[in-house]
Amino acid sequence: MIILVAIVSFILIILITIYNNLIRRKNEVANAFGSVDVMLKKRYDLIPNLVEVTKEYMKYEKGVFAEITRLRTQVISEGSVTEDVTIHNNLQSKMNGLLMNVENYPQLKADSTFLALQANWTSSEEQISAARRYYNTAVTSYNNAIQVFPSNIIAGLLGFNEKKVFEAEEIERDNIKASDLFKA
Amino acid sequence: MEFSNKDFDTFFAKIYPVLEEVEIVRKKWLNEMQILFKWFVAFLVSVPIFYLLIPIEFTILQLVITALTFYGLINGKRQKAFKELTPIFKNKVITELLLYFYEDVRYLPRQRMSPVVLTNSLLLGGKVKRTTGDDYTECRIGNTHIHFSEVQAWGIYDIFFTGIFIAVRFNKTFTSKTVIMPRSNVSLYTKVKIGIHNEMNIKLEDIEFRKEFTVVGEDQVESRYKLTPSLMHRMLEYKKKVNKKVAFSLIDNWLYVAIPNNVNLFEVNLLKPITSKEFMKTHFDYFELLTGLVNDLDLNTKIWK
Numbered sequence: 001m002i003i004l005v006a007i008v009s010f011i012l013i014i015l016i017t018i019y020n021n022l023i024r025r026k027n028e029v030a031n032a033f034g035s036v037d038v039m040l041k042k043r044y045d046l047i048p049n050l051v052e053v054t055k056e057y058m059k060y061e062k063g064v065f066a067e068i069t070r071l072r073t074q075v076i077s078e079g080s081v082t083e084d085v086t087i088h089n090n091l092q093s094k095m096n097g098l099l100m101n102v103e104n105y106p107q108l109k110a111d112s113t114f115l116a117l118q119a120n121w122t123s124s125e126e127q128i129s130a131a132r133r134y135y136n137t138a139v140t141s142y143n144n145a146i147q148v149f150p151s152n153i154i155a156g157l158l159g160f161n162e163k164k165v166f167e168a169e170e171i172e173r174d175n176i177k178a179s180d181l182f183k184a
Numbered sequence: 185m186e187f188s189n190k191d192f193d194t195f196f197a198k199i200y201p202v203l204e205e206v207e208i209v210r211k212k213w214l215n216e217m218q219i220l221f222k223w224f225v226a227f228l229v230s231v232p233i234f235y236l237l238i239p240i241e242f243t244i245l246q247l248v249i250t251a252l253t254f255y256g257l258i259n260g261k262r263q264k265a266f267k268e269l270t271p272i273f274k275n276k277v278i279t280e281l282l283l284y285f286y287e288d289v290r291y292l293p294r295q296r297m298s299p300v301v302l303t304n305s306l307l308l309g310g311k312v313k314r315t316t317g318d319d320y321t322e323c324r325i326g327n328t329h330i331h332f333s334e335v336q337a338w339g340i341y342d343i344f345f346t347g348i349f350i351a352v353r354f355n356k357t358f359t360s361k362t363v364i365m366p367r368s369n370v371s372l373y374t375k376v377k378i379g380i381h382n383e384m385n386i387k388l389e390d391i392e393f394r395k396e397f398t399v400v401g402e403d404q405v406e407s408r409y410k411l412t413p414s415l416m417h418r419m420l421e422y423k424k425k426v427n428k429k430v431a432f433s434l435i436d437n438w439l440y441v442a443i444p445n446n447v448n449l450f451e452v453n454l455l456k457p458i459t460s461k462e463f464m465k466t467h468f469d470y471f472e473l474l475t476g477l478v479n480d481l482d483l484n485t486k487i488w489k
Contacts (some may be wrong), residue, residue, distance in 0.1 A: 032404070035404070035405045039405070097215070126409055126412070127405065127409050129407035129409075129412075130405050130407075130409035130412075131405045131408075132403045133389060133408045134405050134408055136389070137387055137388070137389055163272070
């Protein structure tokens with residue numbers, strides 16, 4: 001009888017450990033996903049200021065500014081900025097194009113407010129990249145846990161599904177053409 | 185300023201007259217040593233002769249006392265020569281080397297990194313009570329300000345680090361701490377504990393980097409923001425170049441680097457000619473390695489400045 005209780009307890013402990021491990025990894029994925037969201041929101045908060053400063057100098061690009069403002073509003077109104085990758089990528093392309101076109105406006109290039117905003121924009125790009133790397137590591141660790149034996153059995157029974165890592169979109173993989181990016 | 189490909193031959197040609205000056209002092213000491221040594225040999229040879237010719241008995245104690253007297257004399261002379269040569273060597277030769285490599289140089293040959301800096305770096309595994317060491321240097325390489333010295337870090341009773349400690353200052357202040365320790369210092373089955381707030385292991389995606397280093401930090405995202413794939417690659421390359429268990433930490437607006445080393449660097453060797461190219465090349469290579477840190481980690485163009 002004691003042996004049977006010991007065996008059952010042992011199996012229960014193993015099951016609880018596996019379950020807790022899966023939950024921990026799942027939560028880490030959610031946490032990492034939240035980090036990406038936070039970084040993207042932080043970046044989008046820079047857009048109104050960047051648009052305001054550049055507008056004064058780049059008077060012939062009204063269409064681009066309108067498009068950027070529209071996309072930003074759309075992205076912010078979504079629950080999570082990472083939900084709609086297409087809008088995000090579109091906005092990203094427009095902003096990159098805008099910043100690349102600055103070369104044609106020497107006065108703007110010398111504006112200290114613009115330079116500070118541009119530095120923040122670049123820094124936020126690095127932070128987003130770091131957050132994505134964290135998310136990918138968390139997802140890989142989670143996916144490994146739900147695929148290896150014996151945790152795959154519990155994961156299957158309790159409905160833990162595989163998650164996708166962030167992958168560079170085709171547009172990000174291609175070499176960026178400034179002229180294409182700046183089309184309204 | 186050009187940081188790489190510093191030309192040793194050009195520097196050697198420039199420093200040679202100074203080396204000759206220092207070499208004169210060393211040769212003077214060497215001559216005195218040779219004379220003392222000859223007297224000692226003569227004494228050793230004369231003992232049995234005296235013993236055969238005149239029936240004087242030399243006891244073992246007398247022989248030991250005589251030998252110790254000679255040893256004391258030689259050591260005293262060596263200390264004196266060392267005291268005389270070291271300031272000349274450091275103030276003339278090492279200072280010239282520093283000026284050749286760096287800008288805005290402040291060199292304090294008898295000072296070293298403070299225990300507070302060493303403790304703050306979190307690299308030495310505990311609170312540093314006091315430090316010994318020398319060759320404290322502050323300088324600038326391009327836009328990067330760098331401080332370094334040879335140092336021995338003491339706990340309450342014992343030394344727990346001997347080597348070169350480097351601190352590099354940035355214009356950006358990080359909000360969280362990140363420590364990069366050599367993997368070989370850590371068992372695979374134990375977590376590193378360095379006693380920081382919200383401590384967590386940072387599992388980075390670079391497999392080769394993970395084989396060599398273990399990373400502990402307070403923030404998963406900021407640690408990755410600092411440790412970009414390119415910086416990880418550069419740290420690995422730097423480790424290979426140094427060939428020591430080098431450790432890094434990124435705290436506030438500082439990058440700290442600890443390179444363990446048991447050899448006392450930037451010192452004069454009384455038994456080897458100071459004018460020797462090989463001797464100077466060793467010092468030159470060490471400074472090139474330190475300068476290389478800024479180049480290798482691309483600190484002058486880092487995005488977070």
